Amino acid sequence: MSLLELKNVTQRFGGVVAVNDVSMTVEEGEVFALVGPNGAGKSTVFNLLSRFYTPAEGTIRFNGHDVLALAPDQVPDLGIARTFQNIELFENSTVLYNLLIGRHRHRTSNMFTDLIFTPGVRAAEKEHREAVEEVIDFLDLQAYRDKMIAGLPYGVRKVVELGRALATKPKLLLLDEPASGLSVEETQDMAFWIEDIQKQMGITVLMVEHDMGLVSAVSTRVMALAEGAELATGTAVEVQSHPAVIEAYLGTSGIQKAGHQPNKKKDNAA
């Protein structure tokens, strides 16, 4: 049985069909990449998985559970963690605090024990802290542990967001454009981390990414979307050479350069 299974999922926003009858499966241990031009519906797939939207049609199953039967705050309990395309951190808290919030689903205390701070709560806090320190070591965030998010550079924020997702100890990690806005070196670090996450931590990764270099380097399978519909699924090479994919990118100067587009779009929006 696949870890994640989407069947005929359709999501509409008014007249726009953001996701059009999409079916896909992600197997355990995979790094599965979603690619496609701007507005293809990639982030919408993530938001459907997070239960921020309810699809008009289709089913989503994860690890034997019906995801659509859950509320957004129950999704992490299944072991699904995510990052956001437009970094959504807890701005006015420290890096450490952000990562500790990632441990929320592992809490064992309730309001009363928290108020009294029983020895049990203290012991649990130490465990949370140990788990978070592992993430900090893994991502080399030691220097930023006690820094406020509000003052951090963009690249570090991206790493903190990845760390926060890892702190939840997920089975499936959703990464929405992990390399967008990063320098070449930072992108390389990201590639190594994703490999380690898959190989050493045994976490399945589903990511959206425009940088085909990164996609080719880390992904086991790739699915190309355009205007909400699936174009092709296969290895990075297969998908890149697929006629429908090339056609979808025509006029946007080819798939290799597509990586720079989200930033361009944001600049325009600003």
Place this chain on the structure above:
Amino acid sequence: MRFVFKTSYDADINWFKHKYQAFWYVLLLAIMLAAPLFIGSYFIGEFALVLIFSVAAMGLMLLTGHTGLPSLGHAAFMAMGCFANVLMLNAGIPWLIAFPLSGIIAGLAGTLIMLPVLRLHGVYLALATLALSILIADIVVLAEPWTGGVAGMIVPPISLFGQEIDRFGTPFLFYYVCLAVTVLVVMLYRNLLRSPLGRSFLAIRDSEVSAQAMGIHLAQTKARSLFLSATFAGLAGALFGHSAGYVNSETFDLVLSINLLIMIVIGGLGFMHGAFLGAVVYTVIPLALAIFRTFLQTAFDININIPGMEAGIFAGILIIMLLFEPMGLYGVWLKLRTYFELFPFYRKDMFKRQKSYLKTERVQ
């Protein structure tokens, strides 16, 4: 500059980060405990008021400063606590039971009343809670059989271990009761901030979308914050009743709600210390003005008596804070401390935030 070497995670979990910090807070507590030795019964009454307002402000700080939900309804929660306390005392329930219960009653009632509007944000939530503050005077009048309505009711003294305690008869003992309650609330608050529930409050304040993605139930968590917030306010209300000796439909009015909000903004939103600093400023202004007035009158025979001057000065401080120091008085203190710790290497832009990144409303 002081370097602290942390040797275990406990250092970050404990109340105090290191023993220097513990020293200052223990010293502060010692001074507060010894205060009755140095000051007279009038000023100790004012000290008690500062503590009472601190407790109320901590209640509001929890909801507004730490959960990001503004409220202009906290005077109403104080009223609930106060009247519940008086009713229970009059029914013969011992203070040691009636007092904590009055807080819990205010907490539960506040949560039930506010639950429907907790989905609102920012100014809309403030407006909805404003309605509660406006209504509370009418509710007290309507509930006349229990509250005494416009005529009001006398608040019985605190009876503790066979000792009658009230603000005028035994001002020092009353001060100690207020101090004990304040210390208790501070401890609960601190515990909260270092445990999962407190963290989920901060998460909701900074990003509801992310909080949900981390598994935080928004409505439940907000309701908990509101419950604790209204409970603290209710306890403060009960103490305030004891301090005033007499309460009626106008004791807990909209102005008090607004003043509480101003207190926490002046003190520093999002910092527990801010609640205290705000309460001090709020209590000291009228006191300082009164002293200044008497001084002018006796020394120079000048009589200034401008109505609303206290409120004017309070509002003036608020405007100055909003313009120049969004982190409030606590922010001023943080900067001063850093200045002296780093002297002479402090840079003016040290606390400036880096540019913030473009954010759209759409979840991406």
